[in-house]
Amino acid sequence: MDSRPLVRLIDAGRDFDVSRPWLNRVLEGAPRRVLRAVDDVSFEVARGETLALVGESGCGKSTVARLIVGLYALSRGRIEFDGLDLAAPGTDAPRLRQRMQMIFQDPYASLNPRWRVRDIVAEPIRVLGLAADNAAEGARVAELLRQVGLAAEDGEKYPHEFSGGQRQRISIARALSGNPEFLVCDEPTSALDVSVQAQILNLMSDLQQRLGLTYLFISHNLAVVSHVADRVGVMYLGRVVELAGAARLFATPRHPYTRMLMDAIPDLEMSGKPRTPVAGEVPNPLAPPAGCAFHPRCPHADARCRSERPQLRPVADGAAACHAVEEGRL
Amino acid sequence: MSDAPLLEVKDLRIEFPTRRGTLVAVDGISFCIAPGEVLGVVGESGAGKSLTGMAIIGLLEPPGRIAAGEIRLEGRRIDDLPPAEMRKLRGRRIGAIFQDPLTSLNPLYTVGEQLVETILTHLEVGRDAARRRALQLLAEVGIPAAEARIDQYPHQFSGGMRQRVVIALALCAEPRLIVADEPTTALDVSIQAQIITLLRRLARDHGTAVMLITHDMGVIAETADRVAVMYAGRIAEIGPVREVLQAPRHPYTVGLMGSIPKLGTARRHTRLVQIDGAMPRLTAIPPGCAYHPRCPRRFARCESERPELLAVGNARASCWLYG
Numbered sequence: 001m002d003s004r005p006l007v008r009l010i011d012a013g014r015d016f017d018v019s020r021p022w023l024n025r026v027l028e029g030a031p032r033r034v035l036r037a038v039d040d041v042s043f044e045v046a047r048g049e050t051l052a053l054v055g056e057s058g059c060g061k062s063t064v065a066r067l068i069v070g071l072y073a074l075s076r077g078r079i080e081f082d083g084l085d086l087a088a089p090g091t092d093a094p095r096l097r098q099r100m101q102m103i104f105q106d107p108y109a110s111l112n113p114r115w116r117v118r119d120i121v122a123e124p125i126r127v128l129g130l131a132a133d134n135a136a137e138g139a140r141v142a143e144l145l146r147q148v149g150l151a152a153e154d155g156e157k158y159p160h161e162f163s164g165g166q167r168q169r170i171s172i173a174r175a176l177s178g179n180p181e182f183l184v185c186d187e188p189t190s191a192l193d194v195s196v197q198a199q200i201l202n203l204m205s206d207l208q209q210r211l212g213l214t215y216l217f218i219s220h221n222l223a224v225v226s227h228v229a230d231r232v233g234v235m236y237l238g239r240v241v242e243l244a245g246a247a248r249l250f251a252t253p254r255h256p257y258t259r260m261l262m263d264a265i266p267d268l269e270m271s272g273k274p275r276t277p278v279a280g281e282v283p284n285p286l287a288p289p290a291g292c293a294f295h296p297r298c299p300h301a302d303a304r305c306r307s308e309r310p311q312l313r314p315v316a317d318g319a320a321a322c323h324a325v326e327e328g329r330l
Numbered sequence: 331m332s333d334a335p336l337l338e339v340k341d342l343r344i345e346f347p348t349r350r351g352t353l354v355a356v357d358g359i360s361f362c363i364a365p366g367e368v369l370g371v372v373g374e375s376g377a378g379k380s381l382t383g384m385a386i387i388g389l390l391e392p393p394g395r396i397a398a399g400e401i402r403l404e405g406r407r408i409d410d411l412p413p414a415e416m417r418k419l420r421g422r423r424i425g426a427i428f429q430d431p432l433t434s435l436n437p438l439y440t441v442g443e444q445l446v447e448t449i450l451t452h453l454e455v456g457r458d459a460a461r462r463r464a465l466q467l468l469a470e471v472g473i474p475a476a477e478a479r480i481d482q483y484p485h486q487f488s489g490g491m492r493q494r495v496v497i498a499l500a501l502c503a504e505p506r507l508i509v510a511d512e513p514t515t516a517l518d519v520s521i522q523a524q525i526i527t528l529l530r531r532l533a534r535d536h537g538t539a540v541m542l543i544t545h546d547m548g549v550i551a552e553t554a555d556r557v558a559v560m561y562a563g564r565i566a567e568i569g570p571v572r573e574v575l576q577a578p579r580h581p582y583t584v585g586l587m588g589s590i591p592k593l594g595t596a597r598r599h600t601r602l603v604q605i606d607g608a609m610p611r612l613t614a615i616p617p618g619c620a621y622h623p624r625c626p627r628r629f630a631r632c633e634s635e636r637p638e639l640l641a642v643g644n645a646r647a648s649c650w651l652y653g
Contacts, residue, residue, distance in 0.1 A: 057489075194589050199606075
């Protein structure tokens with residue numbers, strides 16, 4: 001197997017202009033305001049692995065997903081797929097992007113209610129010209145539906161006839177119909193009930209093994225992530241604060257934010273272990289704190305944390321962006 | 331904790347008449363909540379948990395209606411009260427907290443105006459006293475600098491802070507019962523933990539009974555004293571939270587607990603326990619035990635005879651395994 005990473009982000013960043021309208025700026029002297037949704041994000045996804053990105057709302061994890069599949073354009077940095085820069089002039093980016101697909105969070109919003117399931121699943125096949133004729137297309141759609149645990153006859157139905165979990169299966173069938181190597185899954189189970197979530201997570205794991213897929217898995221749920229991920233990136237306010245192998249991250253989280261997230265998970269075992277009360281909230285991304293963005297909520301913050309932004313530096317089996325970790329205070 | 335239940339629900343049945351026949355959304359459920367107790371009601375979408383909550387606060391949307399059974403608050407029957415009386419009770423004796431704090435607050439009024447109006451509606455106090463109480467409530471639910479924030483509008487608050495305001499609103503008249511329907515679902519985990527701790531503390535300090543409706547077993551484990559697991563409009567299992575979560579009796583609860591990804595024990599590429607199939611639609615609830623088509627331990631009796639809640643240990647489960 002090719003040992004080069006399939007996907008590589010190098011200092012990727014994306015800004016959104018959230019200024020008031022032009023007239024207000026002229027009349028009221030309101031300044032231009034830029035939201036740095038993603039800043040300086042670098043990571044690699046190896047072939048056949050699952051990299052998970054976790055973080056709270058507004059941390060930029062979905063923006064990263066959309067940058068990779070090309071739903072947003074980069075403001076800074078570079079994204080490489082299979083060793084090729086997606087934005088370079090000589091690269092046939094649309095052709096490369098055919099090899100990636102996305103699964104969205106809300107299975108009620110991501111399927112066209114006026115289309116039959118067979119047309120939804122067949123759309124990538126038609127767009128990419130993957131089937132020789134109608135019969136081949138029909139056979140492929142039936143195969144895809146069976147692969148995700150639906151019946152071939154379900155292709156004649158409309159999305160409203162399916163439950164949330166079944167709709168997410170249809171989304172997965174559609175994503176697989178273009179024969180992708182890389183699937184970007186943005187909170188694929190967040191809208192589902194737990195028992196259905198288990199079905200979808202098991203299905204995704206089976207498909208990965210059978211088809212050799214590479215996943216970028218976006219989720220806010222650490223427990224789900226610990227089940228699916230080989231490696232995990234923790235994001236906070238647009239930056240990756242810790243990146244590590246899943247086993248290491250969950251056994252010995254290094255960054256204080258990762259620790260806080262793990263502490264905040266309700267304890268199902270009811271071991272009665274004391275929980276560190278989580279203080280504060282995510283700051284306004286329009287006015288992020290100076291230095292380390294986490295310092296106002298961090299119990300270990302000192303003067304350096306308040307003034308100097310920490311860089312992602314290697315620690316055992318991964319990397320963390322924290323002065324306290326770097327200095328050995330933590 | 332006194333023994334007399336604060337809330338008593340008996341054989342509650344909620345129906346939706348439709349052109350194609352009557353749908354039974356909640357089918358003969360009974361439970362009670364003691365003062366100061368938190369009862370968690372857990373189940374998947376469509377299990378009937380929110381409808382049960384809505385029936386208790388008297389906000390069942392037509393054509394949904396209570397077809398049978400009764401609801402008693404402090405011994406007094408409340409399900410047959412005329413709307414005007416129910417409205418007085420709601421807010422005064424029963425507080426409600428919903429999932430989305432933004433839809434529970436009026437965007438055109440400041441947080442203070444909404445709190446003061448609620449207090450004036452339910453309590454015999456003057457405007458100044460009401461404002462003092464509003465400030466005190468905001469401080470109690472953990473809003474920093476309450477003095478400054480009381481005159482702000484809901485959009486100036488973050489999601490977690492808004493939910494705190496909604497909790498303050500529910501607490502205005504010191505209700506005896508709070509029905510909280512997915513109060514933490516719209517919030518991030520770190521904020522969720524704060525809200526859970528707050529609810530827990532309020533129930534303990536004020537002796538308020540809480541009916542906590544959620545799909546999140548983790549929230550139940552952290553907050554509830556007892557838990558009722560609902561499936562297809564019925565209670566599958568009810569009992570002390572530790573017993574139900576750690577030694578579930580009903581096969582549905584067993585499957586549900588197994589399907590939750592757990593941190594720590596989780597290992598990559600281990601399969602989650604999965605319950606095949608889906609909860610039946612209201613139009614096609616199977617005879618006998620509603621869970622039998624998905625149950626790995628079903629036998630003949632399950633297909634024909636509906637199980638009642640049977641005592642197992644300190645809990646009760648509606649399953650013929652214990653009959």
